[in-house]
Every structure is written in structure tokens, then in C-alpha cells.
Amino acid sequence: MHKVSVVVPIYNVEKYIHKCIDSILNQTYENIEIILVNDGSPDNCGQIIEYYSKLDCRIKVIHKQNGGLSDARNHGMKYVTGEFTLFVDSDDWLEINMIEELVKNSIHYNADIVQVAFYYAYEDYILFDDRYFSKDDPPFLLNNSSLMYELLINEKVKNFAWGKLYKTNYIKNIPFKKGVLFEDVYWAHEVMHRVSSYVILNQPLYYYYQRSDSIVSTYTVKNLDIIKGLKKRHEFIEKHYEGLTDFSYKEILKASLINYNLLLINRDKDIGGLNRQEIKEYINNNYSVLTKAVKGDKQLLIQLVLFHIHPYLNVIPPIVNKVLRELRIVQGPLGLKRINLTTND
Structure with a gap:
């Protein structure tokens, strides 16, 4: 079994962090390390993740001064030892079989990156984008040129760093740009440029939580x-x-x-x-x-x-x-x- 490193940057999410971590710990694919990066969170997140680290030896806890999402991801990458890397935002959560499906398809198709479909998750409902694929459609394969086209139009392939399983050596030396919003836009094309085989899974296995207090919900x-x-x-x-x-x-x-x-x-x-x-x-x-x-x-x-x-x-x-x-x-x-x-x- 190939090890998967799950990097979770954490800041001011004590209301959501339990659901996020539990969904990772309960994965059907067990050969994982969970790297929880406390980015100087002012709430109780630091204590919460320390508690989790005592429950499961697969968890690594890192505390650092606040530097933003990009800095937290970059810091977490220093501790990655898995062949694969997965980014999870700390207010999101995963279906129980998500990592298993990602790894299985990466191996089957010899894919450099595998992407899952996702739900936009709200308090009492979820939204699913079925304009291009249905949940039952087979995996969709892209080569480098078609991948870059899809990344640019941002429909089937999103700029989001999360929801994708990366071969670690493809992203290890490409840091996220610090101090910006929409950091994934600065990063994704650099990664995709290296990719020969990209696979899209159409089953929605990731829940992208829509918070009213999100940094992108109020315009600045x-x-x-x-x-x-x-x-x-x-x-x-x-x-x-x-x-x-x-x-x-x-x-x-x-x-x-x-x-x-x-x-x-x-x-x-x-x-x-x-x-x-x-x-x-x-x-x-x-x-x-x-x-x-x-x-x-x-x-x-x-x-x-x-x-x-x-x-x-x-x-x-x-x-x-x-x-x-x-x-x-x-x-x-x-x-x-x-x-x-x-x-x-």
C-alpha cells in the first residue's frame, strides 16, 4: 500500500475541525499520515488537534505563527513522507472512501494527478455540478495539452489545490505564493505543466463547505x-x-x-x-x-x-x-x- 500524506492547514475553524479530521481518520484507506498545521489559530484549534494526535499515531501536529493558508501548506509539505499528497481545507470533509478511490485510480491509470468531483456544502443542502458529467460516468482522462486547456477555462478542471491526489514528487518543490488570496491560481499551472496523465473521477467525494465568514465571502x-x-x-x-x-x-x-x-x-x-x-x-x-x-x-x-x-x-x-x-x-x-x-x- 502506498502512503498518502494529508496536509490540513488550520486557522480559526474550531466549529468545523472535528468533522474534517474525523472524515480523514475514518477513511477506508488506512495507510495515511495526517499533517495538521496550526497556523497560529486564535481559538481552541491548537488544543483540539493535540487531543486528536493522542488518539491516532498517524497524526502529526505542527504549530506555527500565523502566515496564511499558503504558508501553512508550504510548512506542512516539509513533513510529507508519502508517495502521494492530498490537501484538505479544514472546514471541508471527505466521503469515507475518497482516498481509496483516488489511490486505486492513480495506480490503475498511472496518473500523475487524480481529481474527484465535489459538493458545494451548505448547512441544510448541497449542490452538485452535473453539467459536464454524471455521477455514474467513467473516469475521464486528459493529456497535458487538454489538461492545460481545461485548467484555463476552469470548468471540468478547477484551480483548487484540494480534492486532488498528487504524486508528491510533482509538487514537492513548487511552493504556494504567500500573502495572496486565490493562491491556487498562482500555483496550479506550474504543477499541471509537469503532468502527462490526469484523471477526473465523477463521483462527488469531497464536501466544499460554503462559510458565510469565509475570506472570499466579503469583498475587499x-x-x-x-x-x-x-x-x-x-x-x-x-x-x-x-x-x-x-x-x-x-x-x-x-x-x-x-x-x-x-x-x-x-x-x-x-x-x-x-x-x-x-x-x-x-x-x-x-x-x-x-x-x-x-x-x-x-x-x-x-x-x-x-x-x-x-x-x-x-x-x-x-x-x-x-x-x-x-x-x-x-x-x-x-x-x-x-x-x-x-x-x-
């Missing part, structure tokens, strides 16, 4: 880190995957328009409008290449043209579409399948 200018990350990734794509640059530009544009409009709503957080001005200058300076990149997306192209005329005008197409959907004149986008929970699990 730190959310602009995603645009910086996408631009950094774009430089990488231009160098190594020139044929995919239009897809990269399209994602930068979408993130730029979304954040510009959020900054309009939160003007008090954009002192002097400097962040909006930076977004405006980027879009206008790259107008021709962005137009080429989105020529197949009618709504996004209209938004771009209107933004170029005046930035405030870009909000018109989304508002019009929303009204038309509410009036049932046009069909809304395909949504996620909702499953109501009848238990507390």
Missing part, C-alpha cells in the same frame, strides 16, 4: 489578487502554450469586469478609484487582443465594447439578461443540482 481589494494571478499565469501560457493565449485573455477579462463592477458597488474600498483605473487601463490597452479572444462569446464581447466606450456601460448586458430570465423570455444558464439534506451530515 485583496480579491484583486485573482487578476494579478491570472496575469502571472498568462505570462507562463504565452511562453509554454501559445495556442491557448486567447483562453487566458478571456479569463483575465471576465475577472477584470467582475471586479470592476464589484469595486463600483464598494467605492469606499477603492480609495481614489485607483484600482478601477488600473483595470480600465489594462482593458483599453489590450482592447484588440481581448476582442479577438472573446469573439465567440457574444455577451462578453458586447460587455467589452461597452466598457471601451465607457466602463459603466458594461453592466447593461448582465442586468438585461437577468431581467429577461426573470420574465422567462430567455432561458437562464444551466445551474447546479440541489440536494436537500435530511440529516446533519
Whole structure:
């Protein structure tokens, strides 16, 4: 049996940490080490994980000063001894057979990375994205070029570091960027560039908990880190995957328009409008290449043209579409399948 190292960065999650750790300890695949990294948590997480370490010898507890999610993951990687590595966020939890399925398929397909489907988990219901695959579909295999395409469009392959089983030697010397939100956007393409075989499992085996107090639930200018990350990734794509640059530009544009409009709503957080001005200058300076990149997306192209005329005008197409959907004149986008929970699990 191959050892799997499970790295769990922990900060201010005492309400959720028991469910997370229990779901890892109860895995049907037992050859695991669980690396719990207390990132200077101000609540009782430190005491809780020390208690768990006395219950199971597979647990390693590390205490460090607060440095953020990326720093905690990087610190945890120093203690990894498994052939495989799995990242789990400390407010999420796993199906009991998740690691077993990941390892089994990694070996069967000789895959460098195996990804599972996941649920968006709320207090009394879960959401499952079945737009591309159903739960019963067989594993989906990707080579390097198709993987990078899927990563860029962020549909079947997400940028999330969690929910994937990595061969440890593929990620050991690629640290997460510290001090940023959306740290996975800065990291994932560097890892995927090394991958020859990538497998997607369609059974949802990971629960991605949606917290109202999550760092991404309340908008701040730190959310602009995603645009910086996408631009950094774009430089990488231009160098190594020139044929995919239009897809990269399209994602930068979408993130730029979304954040510009959020900054309009939160003007008090954009002192002097400097962040909006930076977004405006980027879009206008790259107008021709962005137009080429989105020529197949009618709504996004209209938004771009209107933004170029005046930035405030870009909000018109989304508002019009929303009204038309509410009036049932046009069909809304395909949504996620909702499953109501009848238990507390």
C-alpha cells in the first residue's frame, strides 16, 4: 500500500475541525499520515488537534505563527513522507472512501494527478455540478495539452489545490505564493505543466463547505489578487502554450469586469478609484487582443465594447439578461443540482 500524506492547514475553524479530521481518520484507506498545521489559530484549534494526535499515531501536529493558508501548506509539505499528497481545507470533509478511490485510480491509470468531483456544502443542502458529467460516468482522462486547456477555462478542471491526489514528487518543490488570496491560481499551472496523465473521477467525494465568514465571502481589494494571478499565469501560457493565449485573455477579462463592477458597488474600498483605473487601463490597452479572444462569446464581447466606450456601460448586458430570465423570455444558464439534506451530515 502506498502512503498518502494529508496536509490540513488550520486557522480559526474550531466549529468545523472535528468533522474534517474525523472524515480523514475514518477513511477506508488506512495507510495515511495526517499533517495538521496550526497556523497560529486564535481559538481552541491548537488544543483540539493535540487531543486528536493522542488518539491516532498517524497524526502529526505542527504549530506555527500565523502566515496564511499558503504558508501553512508550504510548512506542512516539509513533513510529507508519502508517495502521494492530498490537501484538505479544514472546514471541508471527505466521503469515507475518497482516498481509496483516488489511490486505486492513480495506480490503475498511472496518473500523475487524480481529481474527484465535489459538493458545494451548505448547512441544510448541497449542490452538485452535473453539467459536464454524471455521477455514474467513467473516469475521464486528459493529456497535458487538454489538461492545460481545461485548467484555463476552469470548468471540468478547477484551480483548487484540494480534492486532488498528487504524486508528491510533482509538487514537492513548487511552493504556494504567500500573502495572496486565490493562491491556487498562482500555483496550479506550474504543477499541471509537469503532468502527462490526469484523471477526473465523477463521483462527488469531497464536501466544499460554503462559510458565510469565509475570506472570499466579503469583498475587499485583496480579491484583486485573482487578476494579478491570472496575469502571472498568462505570462507562463504565452511562453509554454501559445495556442491557448486567447483562453487566458478571456479569463483575465471576465475577472477584470467582475471586479470592476464589484469595486463600483464598494467605492469606499477603492480609495481614489485607483484600482478601477488600473483595470480600465489594462482593458483599453489590450482592447484588440481581448476582442479577438472573446469573439465567440457574444455577451462578453458586447460587455467589452461597452466598457471601451465607457466602463459603466458594461453592466447593461448582465442586468438585461437577468431581467429577461426573470420574465422567462430567455432561458437562464444551466445551474447546479440541489440536494436537500435530511440529516446533519
